[in-house]
Amino acid sequence: MKFSLGIVFSPLDQLTELARTAEECGFTSIALPDSLFYSEQVSASYPYTPDGRRFWDGDTPWADPMVAAAAMGAVTSRIHFYTQVLKLDPRNPVLLARQINSVANLTGNRFGLGVGLGWSPEESRWCGTEFRDRGARADEAIEVLRLILGGGMVSYHGKHFAFEKLQMSPTPTAPVPIYIGGHTEPALRRAARVGDGWSSAMMRFEDLRTTINRLHDLRAGFGRADRPFEIQAVCIDRFGLDGYQAQQSIGVTDAIVVPWRRFDAPLNAKLEALHRFGEDIIAPLSG
Numbered sequence: 001m002k003f004s005l006g007i008v009f010s011p012l013d014q015l016t017e018l019a020r021t022a023e024e025c026g027f028t029s030i031a032l033p034d035s036l037f038y039s040e041q042v043s044a045s046y047p048y049t050p051d052g053r054r055f056w057d058g059d060t061p062w063a064d065p066m067v068a069a070a071a072m073g074a075v076t077s078r079i080h081f082y083t084q085v086l087k088l089d090p091r092n093p094v095l096l097a098r099q100i101n102s103v104a105n106l107t108g109n110r111f112g113l114g115v116g117l118g119w120s121p122e123e124s125r126w127c128g129t130e131f132r133d134r135g136a137r138a139d140e141a142i143e144v145l146r147l148i149l150g151g152g153m154v155s156y157h158g159k160h161f162a163f164e165k166l167q168m169s170p171t172p173t174a175p176v177p178i179y180i181g182g183h184t185e186p187a188l189r190r191a192a193r194v195g196d197g198w199s200s201a202m203m204r205f206e207d208l209r210t211t212i213n214r215l216h217d218l219r220a221g222f223g224r225a226d227r228p229f230e231i232q233a234v235c236i237d238r239f240g241l242d243g244y245q246a247q248q249s250i251g252v253t254d255a256i257v258v259p260w261r262r263f264d265a266p267l268n269a270k271l272e273a274l275h276r277f278g279e280d281i282i283a284p285l286s287g
Helices: 012-024 065-073 093-106 121-125 131-149 185-194 205-221 240-249 267-286
Strands: 002-006 029-032 080-083 111-116 154-157 162-166 178-181 197-203 230-235 254-257
Touching (some): 012 029, 093 131, 131 154, 131 185, 178 185, 197 205
Parallel strands (some): 178 197, 230 254
């Protein structure tokens, strides 16, 4: 079982030291959160809290995940990075492909792209896209990304995106995995059909089990059951050795964890928590 460090809400000046220490303590990856901005008012409920409210505010720190991956990649040599998850709808996939190419090369193929549709109409609208079309546009965007990242002179003609022959260099020397986030049936079908894995938001264990079973059924239906597939999980009610073993038993391949109790904990407390987690959890489960 692999472990990814969640760095959500961490101040930007802590990120490189957290990355170095996470690598030292045996973490496989760092999960990079994404938020474009905090709008004072939103016209949709946040889907991952019981009351639909956001649990951060306008002063909460967020780093652009591509910039964060490049910065942390420069001070590490083994640990991987993936977005968990990047809001795909507000971003142009051609421009995004340029960023991914750069980060994948700068980190030595230590980057994976986790994508979601986004939940905020304001993020789509104020970045020039239509929220209501985000599903169909995401399907095309994933095709565009894979096409450009594959290298060579390529063109694309879809309903939402179109371009004549172009080439970006350098391209990654290994495929960039694309993980799909989201808990809805269309999101699960997208993950099963085109994803290299699925990435959860906060979920309880039994809900996670049900969702993983559904993914297995969908992947079989698409003829992809034998392909490698990551299950990246944020489970909120199973912890400790027994808890992570239970997660592994239902199919979780990568547990995303935040080992400190408070998001605003000082850096030294976070570093201590990383060392404890490495000694108490990662080492025994790796042995």
